Amino acid sequence: MPGVDQTSVDELLKDAAEAASLGVGGVILFGIPDAKDATGSEAWNDDAPVQQAVRALKREVPGLVVITDVCLCEYTEHGHCGVIRDGDVDNDATLDLLAKEAVSHARAGADIVAPSDMMDGRVAAIRSALDENGFANTAILAYSAKYAGPFYGPFREAAESTPQFGDRRSYQMDSANSDEALREVMLDIEEGADMVMVKPAGPFLDIIHRVKSQTGYPVAAYQVSGEYSMIQAAAERGWVDGERVMMDSLMGIRRAGADVILTYFARAAARLLRE
Numbered sequence: 001m002p003g004v005d006q007t008s009v010d011e012l013l014k015d016a017a018e019a020a021s022l023g024v025g026g027v028i029l030f031g032i033p034d035a036k037d038a039t040g041s042e043a044w045n046d047d048a049p050v051q052q053a054v055r056a057l058k059r060e061v062p063g064l065v066v067i068t069d070v071c072l073c074e075y076t077e078h079g080h081c082g083v084i085r086d087g088d089v090d091n092d093a094t095l096d097l098l099a100k101e102a103v104s105h106a107r108a109g110a111d112i113v114a115p116s117d118m119m120d121g122r123v124a125a126i127r128s129a130l131d132e133n134g135f136a137n138t139a140i141l142a143y144s145a146k147y148a149g150p151f152y153g154p155f156r157e158a159a160e161s162t163p164q165f166g167d168r169r170s171y172q173m174d175s176a177n178s179d180e181a182l183r184e185v186m187l188d189i190e191e192g193a194d195m196v197m198v199k200p201a202g203p204f205l206d207i208i209h210r211v212k213s214q215t216g217y218p219v220a221a222y223q224v225s226g227e228y229s230m231i232q233a234a235a236e237r238g239w240v241d242g243e244r245v246m247m248d249s250l251m252g253i254r255r256a257g258a259d260v261i262l263t264y265f266a267r268a269a270a271r272l273l274r275e
């Protein structure tokens with residue numbers, strides 16, 4: 001993906017300090033483990049890269065909100081978001097593992113954990129595990145309305161998390177149905193989510209708007225890798241004014257009702273906003 005790299009803890013600290021100085025409010029971390037296995041056990045290793053990065057960020061850039069992605073797909077050798085039983089993702093067996101991962105991130109100092117897996121019941125499982133382990137103040141940003149689709153392609157390559165068989169449609173949502181999004185959002189709020197996310201953002205502005213207006217909850221919108229890459233690619237060819245299209249794309253997401261935008265443009269946009 002143009003302008004986007006996997007990073008080390010050292011490099012991350014430099015980028016994060018720069019982001020904070022530009023006015024970016026927070027960062028979200030995705031882990032690339034040294035080794036992957038069937039259950040994704042590196043996800044709850046307290047010394048894995050994400051946990052190390054969280055500790056370093058809280059120490060060196062304390063003003064920055066640190067969010068961690070909680071999922072198993074970056075950690076499993078098959079690239080699915082949960083453990084596999086009989087060729088399918090086993091929802092309930094996955095919950096305990098996600099809870100362990102979230103507790104490990106909270107122990108490292110994460111302000112917000114963000115489950116992106118879409119397993120049923122994972123927000124409740126994570127909330128109770130956090131509370132039991134003394135992390136009542138760690139917030140949950142739930143990926144509540146997450147649509148399967150082609151816009152994730154560049155990220156999957158970057159995170160090395162393309163499923164090795166099948167796809168994720170059985171546990172992501174039907175993009176033609178916006179009532180389902182509202183149901184998923186309400187379930188996550190009932191289970192204890194502090195903030196809900198719509199992903200991707202640009203193609204689902206109506207969902208952002210519905211979620212915001214019908215729940216009043218803090219809404220995050222994730223402008224995903226495909227949305228970012230399309231703008232970058234067109235700008236590189238001189239077909240569009242990259243900065244202006246970037247700002248228009250972000251403004252649309254904000255106008256739809258997003259309180260928080262996750263975007264690969266964060267630093268570039270913050271820089272422009274300061275001018």
Ligand SMILES: [Zn+2]
Pocket residue numbers: 071072073074080081116117
């Ligand atoms: Zn996943």
